[in-house]
Amino acid sequence: MIERIAALGRSGLDILEAMGRSGMVLFHALWAWPNVRTSFPLLVKQIYAVGVLSMVIIVVSGLFIGMVLALQGYNILNRYGSEQALGQMVALTLLRELGPVVTALLFAGRAGSALTAEIGLMKTTEQLASMEMIGVDPLRRIVSPRFWAGFICMPTLALIFSSVGVLGAYAVGVLWLGVDGGSFWSNMQGSVEWGEDVMNGFIKSVVFGVVVTWIAVFQGYDTVPTSEGISRSTTRTVVYASLAVLGLDFILTAVMFGEL
Amino acid sequence: MTSITSTRLQPAANYVEIRDMTFMRGERAIFKNVNIDIPKGKVTAIMGPSGTGKTTLLRLIGGQLKPDQGRIVVDGHNVPELGRSDLFEVRSKMGMLFQSGALFTDLSVYENVAFPLRVHTDLPEDMIRDIVLMKLQAVGLRGAKHLMPSELSGGMARRAALARAIALDPDLVMYDEPFAGQDPMAMGVVVQLIRLLNDALGHTSIVVSHDVQETASIADYIYVVSGGEVIGQGTADEVLNSDLPRVRQFMQGLPDGPVPFHFPAPSLEDDFLRGSSL
């Protein structure tokens, strides 16, 4: 019994320690002002790797989710004879919830795991160590541009996801099921509010972007330098990031739209 | 940097001075109260059986590991006490060839060698190009400049890494197993290169190696480490002809003797007959 409690305490301490270390990693990575001449090309390269290469999965998923939302929404709204509200329903669902959350989950699977594996492999093959010996801090050179790329790309991808989703819903709702196109758009414009919906969704996706990228780069940097270690860290990135996104989503939603 | 001058101790004839240094991995002492001097302008070899901590020693000198006790003074700075930015400053005057090569896999051979130059100098592109090609020529890889590290053989990767380690003409170059995986021709080139760089450019060199003949042919001074201690030191001749049983065993490659070939383990009898502790 005592041993159990001790083990629990130890794992609690381990978790706290890992959180502390991940905080230090982020702090060191972001502390100094980056040198624009050298950092900018690195950032652009990472935006390509993290953001542009995630576009396909984001666009395709957004399209399908929008189409499914339209089908489901049409069936429900139809019962109350209010299928003109379809545009409004789809847009609000996407902007407030599905856009940020689903994008973050896909982003963790697509970009987060790649970041972890890449940094982990660099550590395993002593590339990070040799960079340190050349006198370059890998936290600045490797971790920092990847973090900023995630920070920038995640909200952008969420916005793209929501926009494509609306188009998908338009295709299914208006073109296929015959909802009136004019009321689809005008209902949407009338109900979506800039601050309440667009900004709150944007804030969510910024928070998710920070958390997912942070977890991904830390897991890579902290990996046990073996092939098994890399595979574990990669899995951990996806699991931790997904759980963190869903948990934070609840908290943020409660703060933004709840009675808090 | 001002903080760096304040920690500078009196200048010495040794580029690196290790004093009473102890380093533990868990319960196991990799080094116990070790004293090692690396004289300026000389080629010093560190030899010893596999797994004694030769790579660990280089990492301690480079400040990537911290000793549990003792001082590691490099160019007048006690490395374990340096802050992050001072440490990077000191490292910019060191070059290290990693045992695995450790080329950056996302950069070509050319860019790998250019990397330290781009980071630490403001040289114009054509000058960087000249330096990089010169270094690659020295290791016989000028023609391979556009290859990616994944397209190199093990020996080539190591030579490319060697070119990168010396790109900045650092004051101290540490070579971890520079001869491993080289054919006799490339081996000869690398041996000469290390000697030449040391003499022509006034580097201080540390060579870690098992290759007794090659190392003896270039080293001005040799340390033999085993079991966490320096078991012998001296010029190549002195070490090769040493009377000390442990040194003699290692230098002549005799499997039986006071230097253990095996990683510490329970007795054979315990492991095979009782076979319980797995």
Ligand SMILES: Nc1ncnc2c1ncn2[C@@H]1O[C@H](COP(=O)(O)OP(=O)(O)OP(=O)(O)O)[C@@H](O)[C@H]1O
């Ligand atoms: N990350 C680590 N964690 C725990 N022990 C380690 C670690 N790295 C190395 N060791 C131990 O430290 C000892 C020294 O390792 P080191 O790599 O310095 O040996 P070496 O002398 O360079 O050997 P070789 O000639 O085979 O390269 C080894 O016995 C190894 O078991």
Ligand SMILES: [Mg+2]
């Ligand atoms: Mg080694």
